[in-house]
Amino acid sequence: MAQTIQMTNEQLRELIEAVRISAVSAAGNAAAAGGADAQGAKAKGSFSACTHNFGGTRDHDVVEEFITNIVTYKELENISDENALKGISLLFYGLASTWWQGVRKEATTWNDAIALIREHFSPTKPAYQVYMEFFQNKQEDHDHIDTFVVHKRALLAQLPSDRHDEETELDLLYGLLNIKYRKHISRQTIQSFKDLLEQGRIIEHNNQEDEELAATSKNTRGSKRTTRCTYCSFRGHTFEHCRKRQKDRQEENHDD
Structure with missing residues (x-):
């Protein structure tokens, strides 16, 4: 036969408070762990989502724009130099991709990679x-x-x-x-x-x-020049304001 446990109102309130504190603590720990995981993921960022790319155009402005974009992206995404160097090939296509396959062993650091891009595609002009x-x-x-x-x-x-x-x-x-x-x-x-x-x-x-x-002003002058009376065929006024028509009407009325 099950034994009935009796609790006072005070004991019940204490139990509820203990459960609440435990739940809040667990939620806080979970949030902290999630933040740490997010920071860890951010620290391990890469160029996989980067939309800037380079095909090997030998143009100073194009090269400098590409370098500025990827350097900025690297800083914003908190990509380490090591990961940036490993992932930079994702940003090349066409001639640039072929070129990188041949010179990548020369780039031991991120700065080496940037210097090689400038040296090959945008060498310093005299x-x-x-x-x-x-x-x-x-x-x-x-x-x-x-x-x-x-x-x-x-x-x-x-x-x-x-x-x-x-x-x-x-x-x-x-x-x-x-x-x-x-x-x-x-x-x-x-x-x-x-x-x-x-x-x-x-x-x-x-x-x-x-x-x-x-x-x-030209359009206005042009419109005035092209205005022609349909009654007397003279320019500069319309049928409604034609003096010859008004005079002829007056004469007709006088004759009547």
Whole structure:
């Protein structure tokens, strides 16, 4: 026969409190373990989900963009140098993949891999070549000042960092600007590229307004020229405002 256990209200409350504390403690331990597992998983990150890739294009801008993207991804995903070096092949395709198979033994560190990419696909240009490309083209009428300045500064960035200060770079660039900018921006009024871009944007905005006004005025003049009265066939007025029609009607009424 089962024995009945009797508890006072106080004992029952104590038992319930003990169960509650035990449950809270267990949940806390589980959360801590989950956080540790998440940190461990993050620490063991890889390039498997990285969407940036490289096919072997020999273009300085493309190469630098690829390197910047994967370095940033590596930092954000907390990928170790060892895992990054092991997984970098996942980011190559085509010619780059074939190239990596041949040189991967030369890369013993992550920095070695980055240096090899630059060395093979974007080798440092000699200074004279950079200057030739820089002065090769002047700004055309259709070139926005932002785009033009960005491309020219990207070329200058391929020179050693101590080669020119900003003032000298402005001197080099100023003579390549389109005359529509140089007419309104004197070299003495710009102390930085920020100054140049701000003033250049104002000029572009004003020019755009002038073109829109000119187009509107042309359309208005054109519409006036093409207005022709269907009664007398003369231009410049409509049937409703034709004086000849009004005069003829008056004469007809007078004759009646």
